[in-house]
Amino acid sequence: MVIKEGLRPGGRSARVQESVHSAVRELLETHERTSVTVPMIAARAGVTPSTIYRRWGDLSVLLADVALARMRPDSEPANTGSLRGDLQAWAEQYLDEMSSAPGRNMMRDVQCSVTPGYCVSILSGQLQAIVDRYPDQAPPSVDRLINLLAAPTVFRILFSSAPLEVEQLHELIELALKS
């Protein structure tokens, strides 16, 4: 993402990143988001503010970087044994996570990121893992799943007065499964 090329993963650079990310996560748990500053993060992470400015440019990019790192799922999407079941499990969890306060903050931060496309590439990876399990069922394309499941979920949260109902999400899954 924002890590510059040529830095060895696992080296000093990776340790700085982990320490700064941890500091941000801890501070966001105990402080109002708008009160968190680069000097506070630097102090907690044991680095200088200029280290942070040099690497991330400004606070919004750093927050976006942390948000994107959080998005990277810890595990494979749940395997329920059927394409419909896997999509329902994935979509319901996505709706839950994005509707939560951390999910909303993450979406806001990611929009400030220099690489918002990274967000869709993470989703694509998860959905690809699901459709790859059912090659003989002519599964929908990942693009179609993003347009029909992820997009309405996020759009309703950001711009509507109420999130999607689970029933609506299930209807969208049926539509996506129609050939």
Added chain:
Amino acid sequence: MVIKEGLRPGGRSARVQESVHSAVRELLETHERTSVTVPMIAARAGVTPSTIYRRWGDLSVLLADVALARMRPDSEPANTGSLRGDLQAWAEQYLDEMSSAPGRNMMRDVQCSVTPGYCVSILSGQLQAIVDRYPDQAPPSVDRLINLLAAPTVFRILFSSAPLEVEQLHELIELALKS
């Protein structure tokens, strides 16, 4: 929207609103967005900064209010004589507008608004006007049109590296028209 109840439309309050909105629109044409401040807006609008703070709370709410006012369409959606044609015309214009720099800024501002649901209610009004023209064709519900047309358009702009292609938009319209 942010106008408090009890203020007479057309009175002093409406004149203040129009003058402040104009000042914001003019300043945004000639200044970097991040350099526009409440005192600058107040000076140009001929009001005191405290008038602005009292009415809008802070700059992000004022920017959102201006963005929402801009969204209110000047005219009915184009009437091409067919439901498919009207939806294509509407969706292509929506994609164009939201992909533009002012459209992107507007989406960002609207998310800071106290009433982001207003955004969907404007879209709903436009799409309802279209479907109401074709009552005997069993048109899709407005909710479905928002989920299948507006949501992917906006989601791709905000979170993907490239906006929807017009061909993809047309495929989504066909999907929305399927019963």
